[in-house]
Amino acid sequence: MIFSIVVQAPPVQTQGAETALRFARAVLAAGHSIHRIFFYRDGVHNGSALTCTPQDEFNIPQQWQELAQQHKLDLVVCIAAAVRRGVINEQEAVRYKQDQWNLRDSFELSGLGQLVEACIQSDRVVTFGARS
Amino acid sequence: MSTEGILVMTRSAPYGSSAARDALDVALTCSVFEQPVTLLFLDDGVFQLLKGQSPSVIGQKNLNAVQQSLPLYDIKRLCVSTSSLEQRGLRQDELILPVELVDDAALPALLAQHRHVLSI
Structure with a gap:
């Protein structure tokens, strides 16, 4: 079965993002495929390259990146939600005249159309971290 | 049962x-993207549809303006939970659009009529 996952939870303050990560691993371990993981609302903070986590805690953004590299996953961060929250790549930094950018490798910025396309392509779409 | 389209479920107050x-x-x-879409307003989400909102005093954009454009986008199916309305003392004629x-x-x-449910 083809899954897509929507992450609206930020990486640290609530458990939603970590649960989504565990769910993604379980989906893959069960032999299913993941068409896309779409980060929306405060979930865009999962795409930050600058998260610094104590050694005995999970660095969730880094774990997304590792999972994406292992399984060639498509990690898409909603561009409208991200630029509002200061999660930007070099291209957006130029557009908005910022000196820095922080989007983590393996993540890309794109529009909400990627969420709708994921719905069209996937048998199941599972959302984590709604209602916050 | 045949299922098509996306149901967007919203449960939070407007501002x-x-x-x-x-x-x-x-x-x-x-x-x-030409996907049939239904909006479902549950819990405090029913407050989103109240007429006569004036959020500019708290620096917010009025949702009513966008809501009134929904029929133009061919989003005609707006579903509202009866019990959520009743629990909040609201009536259907206080809402900005036909529901x-x-x-x-x-x-x-x-929910089962739709291929996917997106909760926001």
Whole structure:
């Protein structure tokens, strides 16, 4: 079965993002495929390259990146939600005249159309971290 | 049962968080991509549809303006939980757009009619 996952939870303050990560691993371990993981609302903070986590805690953004590299996953961060929250790549930094950018490798910025396309392509779409 | 389209479920009051606006953005994008879309207003989400909002005093954009454009985007199916309205002392004629009232017993069938449910 083809899954897509929507992450609206930020990486640290609530458990939603970590649960989504565990769910993604379980989906893959069960032999299913993941068409896309779409980060929306405060979930865009999962795409930050600058998260610094104590050694005995999970660095969730880094774990997304590792999972994406292992399984060639498509990690898409909603561009409208991200630029509002200061999660930007070099291209957006130029557009908005910022000196820095922080989007983590393996993540890309794109529009909400990627969420709708994921719905069209996937048998199941599972959302984590709604209602916050 | 045949299922098609996307149901966007929204359960938050209009201005305490970005949820209402974020749900509308998803619904409008579904429409742009020609996916049949239904909006379901549950719990405090029913407050989103109240007429006569004036959020400019708290620096927010009025949701009513976007809501009134929904029929233009071919988003015609707006479902509202009857019990959520009643619990909040609201009546259907206080809402900005024509809606389809759904009682609690009918909610599972409404969800099952759609291929995907997006909760925001």
